[in-house]
Amino acid sequence: MNQSSLSTTRRRLLGSAAALGAGLAMPAVLRAQEPAKPAELIVRAWGGVWVDSLKKGVSDPFTAKTGIRIRHDLTEDNEIKPRIWAAVAQGRTPPIHINWDTTANATSSALRGVCEDLADLPNLAKVLPLAKPIGLSGVPIVNLYSYVYVLAYRPEVFPGGPPDSWNVLLEPRFKGRIALYNDGIGFHPVAQVMGGGKISDIPANMEPCWAFIRKLKEQKPLLGEDPDFTNWFQKGEIDVACTISSNAREAKAKGVKVAWTVPKEGAKVDTDGMWIPKGLPANELYWAKRYIDFALSTEAQQVWLDGLGLPGVAPGIKPPADLVGDPSYPTSEKDFERLILIPPKIQAEHTAEWFARFKEIMQS
Amino acid sequence: MALSSGRPGLRAGPSAGAPYRLSWRIFDALEAVAARWPARAEGTVKWLLLAPALLVVGLLVFGLLVMADASLRVMDFRTYQLSDHYATANYVRLLAWGAFHATLWRSLAATVLVTLACLVLAFPYAWALTRTASPRLRRVLLVGLFLPFFVGQVVRAYGWLVILGQQGLLNQALGLLGLGPYRLLFSYPTVLFGLVQYMLPFAVLMLAPALAAIPEEIERAAASCGASRWRALFRVVLPMARPGLIAAALVVATLTLTDFAMPAILGGGTNDFLANLVHDQFFRTSNAGLGSAIALVLTLLGTSVAGLLLALAGVGALGVRGAR
Numbered sequence: 001m002n003q004s005s006l007s008t009t010r011r012r013l014l015g016s017a018a019a020l021g022a023g024l025a026m027p028a029v030l031r032a033q034e035p036a037k038p039a040e041l042i043v044r045a046w047g048g049v050w051v052d053s054l055k056k057g058v059s060d061p062f063t064a065k066t067g068i069r070i071r072h073d074l075t076e077d078n079e080i081k082p083r084i085w086a087a088v089a090q091g092r093t094p095p096i097h098i099n100w101d102t103t104a105n106a107t108s109s110a111l112r113g114v115c116e117d118l119a120d121l122p123n124l125a126k127v128l129p130l131a132k133p134i135g136l137s138g139v140p141i142v143n144l145y146s147y148v149y150v151l152a153y154r155p156e157v158f159p160g161g162p163p164d165s166w167n168v169l170l171e172p173r174f175k176g177r178i179a180l181y182n183d184g185i186g187f188h189p190v191a192q193v194m195g196g197g198k199i200s201d202i203p204a205n206m207e208p209c210w211a212f213i214r215k216l217k218e219q220k221p222l223l224g225e226d227p228d229f230t231n232w233f234q235k236g237e238i239d240v241a242c243t244i245s246s247n248a249r250e251a252k253a254k255g256v257k258v259a260w261t262v263p264k265e266g267a268k269v270d271t272d273g274m275w276i277p278k279g280l281p282a283n284e285l286y287w288a289k290r291y292i293d294f295a296l297s298t299e300a301q302q303v304w305l306d307g308l309g310l311p312g313v314a315p316g317i318k319p320p321a322d323l324v325g326d327p328s329y330p331t332s333e334k335d336f337e338r339l340i341l342i343p344p345k346i347q348a349e350h351t352a353e354w355f356a357r358f359k360e361i362m363q364s
Numbered sequence: 365m366a367l368s369s370g371r372p373g374l375r376a377g378p379s380a381g382a383p384y385r386l387s388w389r390i391f392d393a394l395e396a397v398a399a400r401w402p403a404r405a406e407g408t409v410k411w412l413l414l415a416p417a418l419l420v421v422g423l424l425v426f427g428l429l430v431m432a433d434a435s436l437r438v439m440d441f442r443t444y445q446l447s448d449h450y451a452t453a454n455y456v457r458l459l460a461w462g463a464f465h466a467t468l469w470r471s472l473a474a475t476v477l478v479t480l481a482c483l484v485l486a487f488p489y490a491w492a493l494t495r496t497a498s499p500r501l502r503r504v505l506l507v508g509l510f511l512p513f514f515v516g517q518v519v520r521a522y523g524w525l526v527i528l529g530q531q532g533l534l535n536q537a538l539g540l541l542g543l544g545p546y547r548l549l550f551s552y553p554t555v556l557f558g559l560v561q562y563m564l565p566f567a568v569l570m571l572a573p574a575l576a577a578i579p580e581e582i583e584r585a586a587a588s589c590g591a592s593r594w595r596a597l598f599r600v601v602l603p604m605a606r607p608g609l610i611a612a613a614l615v616v617a618t619l620t621l622t623d624f625a626m627p628a629i630l631g632g633g634t635n636d637f638l639a640n641l642v643h644d645q646f647f648r649t650s651n652a653g654l655g656s657a658i659a660l661v662l663t664l665l666g667t668s669v670a671g672l673l674l675a676l677a678g679v680g681a682l683g684v685r686g687a688r
Contacts, residue, residue, distance in 0.1 A: 078647040085444075085650075108650055112444035176547055182633040183648055222550055223633020236530040237549070349441045352649035359463035359644070362634050363470075 035283035040069040041097040041291055047074045048227065049250045049307060054100065057304025058295045065294070068287055077101045081109060084277045088114040094277035097288040103133065103271040104185075106141045107348035115140035116276040121289060123296035128313040130271065131296065135345035142292055143271040145305055145312040148328040148339060149186030150260040150267055152248035153240045154233070162261040166194050168240060175219050179232055179241035182223035183351075184213065184358035186268050187242050189340040191216070193265045199340055203350045206357075213361050223362060233258045245328035249309045262327035262338050269330070269339035428663065435656035446653055454657035464641065464658065470552065471621055471637040471662075475669060478559045478620045479613050485560070486567035486612060487605075493568070494576040509572075512565045521629035524558055525549065550632025558626040563619060567612040574608020575601075610677045617673065618666050638662045 043059065045051040051072050059070035073080070073096050080096060087094040099106065109115055110133070118124070119139040124131060133141045153163060157173075169178050180187050188209050189199055197208025222228070222238060229243040230251045241248075248260045274292045276285060294300050301312035306320050311329055323329040330336050401409075411418075437446035438453045458464045493505045512520070527533045528548040538544040548554065578601060586596040602609075624639040636644075638658060645655030 076647070078650075081650060082646060082652070108441075108444050111442065183644075220634075235525075235532075236545075348444075352439070352441055352651050352654075355644070355649050356461065356463065359636075359641075360461065360466075363463045363466040363636055 035286050037066060037068050038284045038287060040071050041284070041288055042071045042073050042095070043098045043100060043291070044075060044077065044080050044096045045072045045100050046077070046226065048230075049246065049253075053304050053307025056307060057302070058291070058300045061300060061303075062291055062294050066287070066290070070291070077105050081105065084109065085112060085114055088278050092279065093281070094279050096277070097280060097284060098274050098276055098291055100274050101141075101272065103141060103143055103273045103344040104347040104351065106273055106275050107133065107136065107344040108351070109275065109277075110136050110140035111345075111348060114278050116278055116280075116285060116289075118142050118276065118289060118292060121293040121296065123293045123314075126315065127296050128315075131313040133273070133345075134343050141273040141275045142296065143273040143313060144295055145301070145308070145310045146269050146271045146330070147244050147246060147308075147310050148262060148267050148269050148330070149190075149242055150245045150248065150328045151240065151263050152229070152233070152243050152245075152251075152258055152260040154238075155257055155259045157239045162259060163240070163263065164261075165263050166190055166242075166265055169216060169221075169242075170219060174239055176222075177237070177239040178216075178219055179222040179224060179229060179238045179243070180216075181242070182225060183355050184362075186244070186270070187213075188354055188358075189268045189342055190242070190265060193340075199342075202342060203346055203353075206354070210357055210361065213358065217361050221362075230254070230256075245326075246308050246310060249322075260328060264338075266338045266340050267328075269336075269341050271344070428660070431656040431659055434652050435654075435660055437653045439651045439653050444650060454654045457654065458657060458661065467636050467638050467641050468661075468665075470635065471639075472665070474552075474556055474559060474623075474637065475617050475621045477556055478563055479617045481556075481560045482563045482567040482616045483609060483612060485564055486571050487609075489564075490568045490571035490575050490608070493572055495580070509565055509568050512562075517562055517625045518629065520562060521558055521625055524554070524561075524630060528554065549630060550634075552631070552635050554630045555627050555635050558630045559620055559623060562626065563616045566615050566619065570612035570615055571605065571608040574605045574611070578604045606677060610673060614670055614673055617669050621666050621669060622662060638665075 043054070045054050051074065055070075055072065059072065062068065063070055075083075077099070080099060084094050084096070084099065086092075099109075101109075106115070117138040117140060121139075121142065124139065124142065130146065131143050132139055133143060151163060151166060151168070153168075155162075168174065184191075188206070189202065191212040192199060192202060192206060192209040195208030195210070195212035197205065201208075222232060224232065226244065226247050229238075229241050229247045232238045232241070233248070233251045233256045234254060245260055248258050251258045274295060276288045276292070280288060295304070296314060298314040298316050301314040302317050305312045305317060309320055309323050309329065311317070311319070311331060319326075319329050319331065327335060327338065330339060434446060435454055436450040436452065437448075438451050439446055489505065489509075493502060493509070496502050496505070515523075525532070529535070530545050530547065530549075532548070534548065535545040538546070582600060582604070583596050586600045587593075591599065621637075622639050623637055624643065627635050627637045627640055639662065642655050642659045642662065645651045645658060
């Protein structure tokens with residue numbers, strides 16, 4: 001696997017330790033100039049364990065500190081996007097204050113120019129460089145943690161130990177019992193490797209990726225979204241899946257026998273972030289920025305990401321006990337060697353094209 | 365009749381203990397206004413009555429025009445903005461896109477199959493509902509008809525997940541017989557099954573009035589002329605029930621063609637219909653241009669299906685007065 005093109009990104013991620021300094025409190029002078037507090041801020045979030053963790057780790061403590069109520073809007077990230085775009089285009093106040101979003105999806109909003117610049121967040125100076133998006137001007141999005149698209153599996157079908165290759169997806173015994181995301185997200189780089197291609201050829205030549213996905217189509221995979229994976233494992237519909245480790249962990253927390261691994265060919269790593277749409281009143285913009293700044297703090301990330309089981313960008317976060325040494329919770333250079341990061345800008349610019357190819361194969 | 369002419373007497377009379385209601389006063393006022401309506405402007409009344417409907421249709425047409433405009437603009441994924449200039453690229457792309465062809469044929473095939481299945485299944489139900497002599501059976505059939513309307517489509521689809529899943533009720537029952545478990549979900553037949561179950565009440569609701577309008581004496585007359593039960597059914601009842609059959613086919617076909625939830629929930633991600641493809645373009649890839657193009661094709665298809673049905677049967681088949 002050729003990951004040379006990603007070495008810069010990885011260095012950026014790992015070298016961040018050097019950038020971590022002592023925590024600095026917000027200057028008192030800034031606090032004195034604080035604008036009027038809104039009664040509430042609206043934060044778009046994903047449901048289930050995602051919003052529960054955010055509430056516990058970020059929203060409730062933020063309310064305790066500032067007195068500003070936080071309302072969570074569970075509209076899907078893809079569905080809130082056109083509403084925000086329309087509001088900004090028409091000069092209306094956007095429907096939410098903060099969008100918790102995948103970085104790739106958020107990048108499309110940044111490319112469209114609807115995101116406020118977040119470069120002045122005080123905590124940005126104290127966190128991993130990964131927090132700042134790659135390839136975009138300014139800081140329209142703040143990345144908050146990374147996650148891995150792991151190979152999740154039912155341990156009872158692998159009595160000899162965890163599968164060590166993504167090739168298990170092609171085993172005849174799993175026909176009709178494998179699952180992927182319904183837009184192929186998280187799987188393209190792995191399919192590129194499995195199809196004999198190079199990561200450095202993304203996006204110019206992805207034929208190996210499509211060749212592997214065509215093989216996978218013969219396995220009659222189920223295609224779904226985050227909640228589907230947990231449900232399908234729970235209901236015994238699938239044995240193996242490419243999904244975010246948090247979903248597998250949630251299923252496990254619900255008593256489902258499920259485990260996960262990062263196979264030898266590697267797995268895709270991605271980030272989620274937060275951004276603020278343009279068009280908010282000045283005081284609301286200020287407090288929305290304060291919310292994201294708080295979400296960057298070690299204090300908030302420790303509780304929030306403990307719930308999600310994901311490594312954050314703030315310094316000094318301890319992994320949850322069940323994830324110490326887990327390959328889906330990368331902390332060392334060795335862990336990152338097996339992970340594949342595709343810059344979000346490349347993802348955003350090619351999402352539609354990849355989606356069209358994936359759909360063409362899966363729907364035909 | 366002018367209510368106002370009689371009301372003062374009621375108000376004044378000894379038997380008029382009840383107060384003169386506000387609603388009566390409002391209607392009195394409206395009548396007074398109507399009385400001053402110029403006779404030569406009477407032709408405008410029908411247009412005034414039609415105005416709300418025309419407004420709704422006008423908004424729909426406006427929306428279609430906006431979508432037509434977007435469908436002729438191409439998304440630039442470096443800026444996520446639609447182009448300023450017009451181009452047919454989105455339509456050209458549809459011609460060559462395999463996923464579009466697959467979902468198009470899947471949607472059309474489902475439209476035909478679900479419509480036929482619903483007509484076949486709805487007819488005996490509607491027949492029993494309108495012909496049974498037992499009030500109790502009629503009540504049961506009516507409850508059976510209307511109960512599904514209280515449960516939304518998404519809830520019903522999730523109900524099938526519970527029943528047909530690997531660990532669902534059906535597989536558990538089969539397990540007691542030493543069979544299965546079988547994969548019953550996430551296939552095209554499952555989607556069709558869910559659609560038939562969802563659309564059947566609509567078909568019955570459309571058919572029942574048409575069957576109720578056929579006098580039972582006509583069937584008895586056919587029998588007295590020597591027609592067997594089946595011959596009377598095919599030669600007398602079915603032709604007379606044509607308005608109901610056409611109306612049911614129209615409703616079921618257009619709803620099936622544009623359905624989103626059943627393929628999304630029961631299809632397992634690989635049995636999408638055109639509506640799912642539209643949703644994907646707007647909300648997953650943010651390509652409003654291509655999404656609009658597919659939406660317009662879908663609208664055109666729906667209109668064509670309705671037009672074809674009416675062309676085959678004639679508008680008069682719907683029982684519209686004066687139509688042929």
